[in-house]
Amino acid sequence: MTATMKYVDEFRDPALIAAVAEEIKRTVDPGRHYRIMEVCGGHTHAIYRFGLRDVLPANVELVHGPGCPVCVLPTGRVDDGLAIAAQPNVALTCFGDMLRVPGTAGTPLELKARGADIRMVYSPLDALKIAQEHPETHVCFFAIGFETTAPSTALTLLRARELGLRNFSVFCNHVTIVPGIRAILDSPDMRLDGFVGPGHVSAITGCRPYEFIARHYGKPVAVAGFEPLDLLEALLMVLRQIRAGAAKVENQYRRIVPWDGNPGALRALAAVFELRPYFEWRGLGFISQSALKIKAAFAEWDAEVRFEIPGVRVTDPRAAQCGEVLKGVLKPPQCKLFGKECNPEHPVGALMVSSEGACAAYYRYARVEEALEA
Amino acid sequence: MCLAIPGQVVELIPEQPALVKVDVGGVRRNVNVGLFEPGEIGLGDWVLIHVGFALSKVSETEARDQLRMLSAMGEDELAMEEVRGYAFAADGELR
Numbered sequence: 001m002t003a004t005m006k007y008v009d010e011f012r013d014p015a016l017i018a019a020v021a022e023e024i025k026r027t028v029d030p031g032r033h034y035r036i037m038e039v040c041g042g043h044t045h046a047i048y049r050f051g052l053r054d055v056l057p058a059n060v061e062l063v064h065g066p067g068c069p070v071c072v073l074p075t076g077r078v079d080d081g082l083a084i085a086a087q088p089n090v091a092l093t094c095f096g097d098m099l100r101v102p103g104t105a106g107t108p109l110e111l112k113a114r115g116a117d118i119r120m121v122y123s124p125l126d127a128l129k130i131a132q133e134h135p136e137t138h139v140c141f142f143a144i145g146f147e148t149t150a151p152s153t154a155l156t157l158l159r160a161r162e163l164g165l166r167n168f169s170v171f172c173n174h175v176t177i178v179p180g181i182r183a184i185l186d187s188p189d190m191r192l193d194g195f196v197g198p199g200h201v202s203a204i205t206g207c208r209p210y211e212f213i214a215r216h217y218g219k220p221v222a223v224a225g226f227e228p229l230d231l232l233e234a235l236l237m238v239l240r241q242i243r244a245g246a247a248k249v250e251n252q253y254r255r256i257v258p259w260d261g262n263p264g265a266l267r268a269l270a271a272v273f274e275l276r277p278y279f280e281w282r283g284l285g286f287i288s289q290s291a292l293k294i295k296a297a298f299a300e301w302d303a304e305v306r307f308e309i310p311g312v313r314v315t316d317p318r319a320a321q322c323g324e325v326l327k328g329v330l331k332p333p334q335c336k337l338f339g340k341e342c343n344p345e346h347p348v349g350a351l352m353v354s355s356e357g358a359c360a361a362y363y364r365y366a367r368v369e370e371a372l373e374a
Numbered sequence: 375m376c377l378a379i380p381g382q383v384v385e386l387i388p389e390q391p392a393l394v395k396v397d398v399g400g401v402r403r404n405v406n407v408g409l410f411e412p413g414e415i416g417l418g419d420w421v422l423i424h425v426g427f428a429l430s431k432v433s434e435t436e437a438r439d440q441l442r443m444l445s446a447m448g449e450d451e452l453a454m455e456e457v458r459g460y461a462f463a464a465d466g467e468l469r
Contacts, residue, residue: 049446049447121459122456122460122461123425123459123462126459126461126462128462129463149424149425151409151427152406152425155392158408159392200378200429203422203429203430226443227443255432256422256430256432262409262410262430264408264410264411265429268408
């Protein structure tokens with residue numbers, strides 16, 4: 001047992017965890033290598049935080065997926081947001097995670113230090129409130145996130161319309177998880193055996209959207225919660241399916257995830273958003289129908305309609321290999337910049353910014369593990 | 375990003391049914407329950423909160439597990455910071 005196991009021991013149900021880990025060992029074929037992708041960045045964080053790799057057999061490899069909102073946002077869109085912030089009488093509001101994501105001319109935080117009106121909010125409703133209190137300022141909310149977060153933006157836009165607020169807009173960068181998974185499945189350099197499905201995204205979408213993974217690609221999926229036991233149980237579900245030659249969607253996180261999702265949230269999404277024909281993801285390139293656009297009925301509150309957006313595609317710094325890490329082709333330390341030019345204090349790529357980014361999680365926990373093991 | 379913070383509904387706001395007052399570890403803030411049917415979230419219920427909106431209705435046990443989970447992940451302070459940071463209020467309410 002390695003030093004990081006203490007995280008698991010300190011957590012509840014150590015006996016149950018040991019039992020599931022043992023069952024996983026019995027389920028896998030020792031002569032086979034398994035590559036299972038955890039799609040969600042929250043899962044990536046939990047896997048490193050709890051040292052779960054230490055309780056898994058060496059031939060079960062966890063591949064980190066694209067489910068980290070700031071990580072998949074391409075630099076060009078950060079620049080677009082910052083271009084909005086540069087307009088006169090505009091306050092750009094965003095979540096804390098966004099503040100440290102580098103754009104071409106710097107991070108939002110750096111631009112704020114240079115005088116741009118950029119404010120951190122914890123909820124899109126806070127941005128709305130700033131707009132109500134400051135009618136002389138146009139308040140734009142830089143919206144990012146998967147289906148977990150998009151319904152909140154939808155309800156905020158519905159509220160803005162209800163209030164007839166004229167000095168508020170949303171710069172919409174919401175993406176949907178399924179096309180990202182599809183892009184990875186279609187990627188020629190990617191070989192995966194199964195998926196651990198996202199937890200809180202699925203609380204909104206339910207499990208049905210993942211059925212194509214089983215049906216068309218023949219890969220098992222288990223939607224999982226965030227506790228060590230949840231993740232191990234979901235891995236066991238996937239490995240059991242592989243062993244049985246099955247491919248279906250299972251729901252380990254039933255206590256939070258209804259099979260059909262949250263109908264109210266899905267209605268709000270459908271009322272406010274439509275699919276974009278295509279949208280750029282960092283590392284994955286342009287993916288069709290992978291992002292949400294504000295419907296024409298809400299054009300007054302759509303920052304992309306109200307403002308001139310540069311819309312310039314910006315390539316990542318050549319040396320940074322965020323894309324390969326994001327697709328699971330490379331592990332974070334295999335990137336040439338990892339831990340050197342790119343570190344949590346000075347992130348070059350977004351995967352080092354968010355705690356859900358594979359690089360930040362690896363930097364924070366796995367390096368400690370390795371030091372202890374050395 | 376997908377932080378889900380457990381809280382208990384301690385007050386309904388009749389004039390604004392989309393909002394309820396929630397207690398998270400002693401901090402009381404308004405939370406939007408618009409993702410649920412009117413009346414679906416009641417007094418004493420536990421919810422998981424994400425960026426100011428109730429995302430799921432959960433049992434008290436699940437809420438406590440989630441709280442312990444956040445603390446084991448080292449994200450409990452971040453969660454409290456987020457809840458303290460919610461600045462939106464019911465119409466006419468002072469904050």
